[in-house]
Amino acid sequence: MDLGSRDAFARMGTLGIEEEFYVVDEAGRPTAGIDDLIYGSEPPEPLVDRLDHELFQFTIETQTPLIERPENARAELTRIRRALVDHATDHGYRVAAAGLHPSAKWRELDHATKPRYRAQLDRIQYPQHRNTTAGLHVHVGVDDADKATWIANRLRWHLPPILALSANSPFWNGFDTGLASARAKIFENLPNTGIPTAFEDFDAYRRFERRMVETGSINDRGELWYDVRPHTGHGTVEVRTPDAQADPDRVLAIVEYVHALVLDLAERYDDGESPAELRRELLDENKWRAMRYGHDAEFVTRDAEDTVSLGTVVDRERNRLGVDGIRDLYDDPSGAATQRRIHDEGGHAALRESLLLSP
Template sequence: MELGSADAFDRMGTLGVEEEFYIVDADGRPTSGIDDLVYGPEPPEPLVGRLDHELFEFTIETQTPRIEDPADVADAVTSVREALVEHAGNHGYRVAAAGLHPAAKWRELDHATKPRYQAQLDRIQYPQHRNTTAGLHIHVGVDDADKAVWIANELRWYLAPLLALSANSPFWNGFDTGLASARSKIFENLPNTGMPTAFDDFDDFQTFERRMVEYGSIDDRGELWFDVRPHTGHGTVEIRTPDAQTDPQRVVDFVEYVHALVLDLADRYEAGEPSHDIRREILDENKWRSTRYGRDASFIAPDAEGVVELDTFVEDESERLGVDGLRSLFDAESGTDIQRRIHEESGLDALCEYLALE
């Protein structure tokens, strides 16, 4: 049984970034490639030990090394991406980035044969068979297990604005879904996903984690795919809400905010601030608003008294935490709008080309 430990939570403020990408051919269309890129010759140095694949043979994941200084995030993200593009190019492939690939039709694509994924397909069936999603996962180190659980609880209200700002997946299975983030809804059809309930402390979370394995709901702790979770192996709080991003600067902007927010919540925990009791239904409603409307979403306030507009959230959080990236994310054209504009003006071929990294 693979379970983590409270002892893993021993560093405060370190960072790690996981990005999921698509392997595509010369025309930017999805194609199987993990045999060459993951199981073939060793990749360039930034990717050694930090390259894996996901459910489909055209999905691939990278991890940065542990980042001690937030000022190094941009270099870490860029070097990993450049190495992946180089590695793919050496084998005749390209790499694309989005929450969903607009040309990916899941019935026509091959699933990975890795036993872990085959077991998931057998257990979960249809929802996992069609799971062509790609996300951005941000890890922030926390130096105490109970603190990590408290922070994860408090982060839940902030996840909907993050999803709204990251929305980058309007197309799925060849058509426009009408959603800003179709990825979030497709992924949420899997078990043990979406918005978690609050946990009392680390013992409460670990008991839940252990029972889910013991009772056969999951094979290992990594299959608790909630939008935010204490990662009991890495000793981090992991935010898993954002869509994968095409532009690396957007990744850097998200990491800047998440890091500042986690440090702020850590200080509030140390100061003895009580946790906020937010109805799960409100959290789910706010996430739905982001899924549907993206940049145009507004959110029910934590106390359910009033509505918070996204522009107000961005301004207030930027001022409160002293970050710049949130404004950049809000002021730029959204990933969803870019995709729809390119598709309408120039068609699917042009959109596939835009999503391919250089």
């Protein structure tokens, strides 16, 4: 049973970016492509050991190599994305990105045959059968396991604004859901998802991880799909909240913010700051507001006495952490609003085209 260890947490501030994408045909419609792109051919060098697939045969995932310095994130992200688009083009496919593909109708699409996913489908049934979601996962290295657990606990308060900024999935199964991030709502119907409760320390998290495997609740530690978790294999804090994005600038703004949050919280931990008490119900309410309203969300304050707009949160965090990307992200129309506008103006064909990654 591979459950990771304290020893994995050895480096502070490194980055890793995982992105989930959709394999589509020339018209941008979802199509099975993993047999050609993963099993039937060798990927180009940048994607060796960094290309995998997800539950459906049209969902694919990339991982950047370990990024030692945050200023190198753009170059690494660009290199991986360019290699993916070229690889797909060579095999007659294109690549799209969003939290959900608006034309993906899960009943008409094939699941992957990998035993891990077949076991999930058998155990989870309907919620997993319809899981056509795609997310952005940000890993930040932390040099101590207990520190990583403390940071993950504290990051829970920041997850709803991150989701609201990234909200990019209003359409599902061909219709407008009325949500800014339908992906978040669909995904949290799976077990072991959403914003987790706090863990006292790393040993408490590792005990939980072990018991979930031993009781048959999950097959491996990777099936704890919480919005944030200490990753006991990579030695990182992993934030899994954001919707996938076609625009790399949006990805990098989110990465910059998550990285700054983790470094700030690491300093607070080192300074002996006490952990914050956060009600799970309040966290869930703010997450709901993020997935429903996106950029227009108003969040309940920590004392539950008032609400605060996403714009106010963004300004405060920008000034506090010195990150400009989230202000640009907020000032631009949200992914959800942009998708709705394009759909209203040009229909599904124009919307599908807008989600394609550039060559």
